[in-house]
Amino acid sequence: MNILLLTTKFPVDPESPYLTNEICDAYAARGDSVTVVNIDWHNDNGGPCERKQGNVLLYSVARLQLTWLPRIFRLPIVWLMSSALAYFSLRRRLRAQNFDVCLLTTPMTVFTLFLLLGHRFLKCSWVALCWDFFPIHQVKLGMIPRAISPALHLIEEAIYSRCSRICVLSDDYKTFLESNYRIPADVEVVTTGLWGGRVDMSSGSSISNNAPDDLCKTIVFGGQLAEGRGLLNFIQLCQISALVDPALRILVIGKGNALSRLKSACSERKIKNIVFTNSISRARYVELIRHCLAGFVSLDDATGCPSFPSKLVDYMRAGLPVVVMDCLNPAIKFFINENKVGFYVHPDDDDSVFFALSQLVIDHEQRGKMSQNCRECFANKFNSEKAADIIGLL
Secondary structure: OEEEEEEOOOOOOOOOOOHHHHHHHHHHHOOOEEEEEEEEOOOOOOOOEEEEEOOEEEEEEEOOOOOOOOHHHHHHHHHHHHHHHHHHHHHHHHHOOOOOEEEEEOOHHHHHHHHHHOHHHHHOEEEEEEOOOOOHHHHHOOOOOHHHHHHHHHHHHHHHHHOOEEEEOOHHHHHHHHHHOOOOOOOEEEEOOOOEOOOOOOOOOOOOOOOOOOHHHEEEEEOOOOOOOOHHHHHHHHHHHHHHOOOOEEEEEOOOOOHHHHHHHHHHOOOOOEEEEOOOOHHHHHHHHOOOOEEEEEOOHHHOOOOOOOHHHHHHHOOOOEEEEOOOOHHHHHHHHHHOOEEEEOOOOHHHHHHHHHHHHHOHHHHHHHHHHHHHHHHHHOEHHHHHHHHOOO
């Protein structure tokens, strides 16, 4: 089978694979050929590049910028024209292939002109990987102007309607998708869950010079500090951690547009038990966090959209019990409680947060069982080959 994957995130660094890399590896291992067109939205790859590894061929192209345009015009033009430029730069090479399946990752609007200009792509089967509810999520967080959201919603909805199958991360996603987008009855919506593949650990220790010395008393958050992360949850975690055990530390690894606000909020409240450090490769990150006490997941109900954060993959891989502060996502609550891999607590319930942290610090036997459950959960439920089977494609 010949697969075309359209995405905006496909890092070439083997130490920092993403969901897209891992699903491609799973299909390649089955003997399928995968061609990836990546509009490198966050410049993960440091510029355009072309690479072939085994059965996976990558074309990574730069996005359009146009920073001089007013935001309300710049955003839709960048989304549309970036895909047109990607198509025209690759059309000769892509015409040499006949694709059986076009695998799309959200937001799919980014690839609108690419799909329209490449008429041959209309003949193959389309499968959507729904990881984000564009533009609903972005409008709620003020990331895009509300005035242009109806048109963007129609485009995203039209692409969904053209798909033979839509793959979502949880049942919460499925419910939200079917409630907010017009999905034809003949389009199948399936739940895949998360997945994770091999991470290259060959680079050795990753302990950052900025990380606390006593990692066994550290609760780690790894990922983007972006809108919707629930910054007040971090403040609450720090304050309650200090009451449970003065030696507890919160380690935040990553960057994002909300990082400076979190630092300012901690400074204003004179919070001393939080440490910030820059992003590191995923392999080094997994090596570091396996020495920590727990992993932290913070979600903000202001987004109004379900979420099933991919950071859970690395927490499970590292055998790291999780503390989830959230009130919106029943699927995460069920996952945590059903698999006994940590604690799901409501942000308004200080007593439950205190209890969860106390149990992690005091009850070593329980934490050990949770750690083992995490590793088993990763092996059994976050298997990328299993996800490839569920996605199916044909």
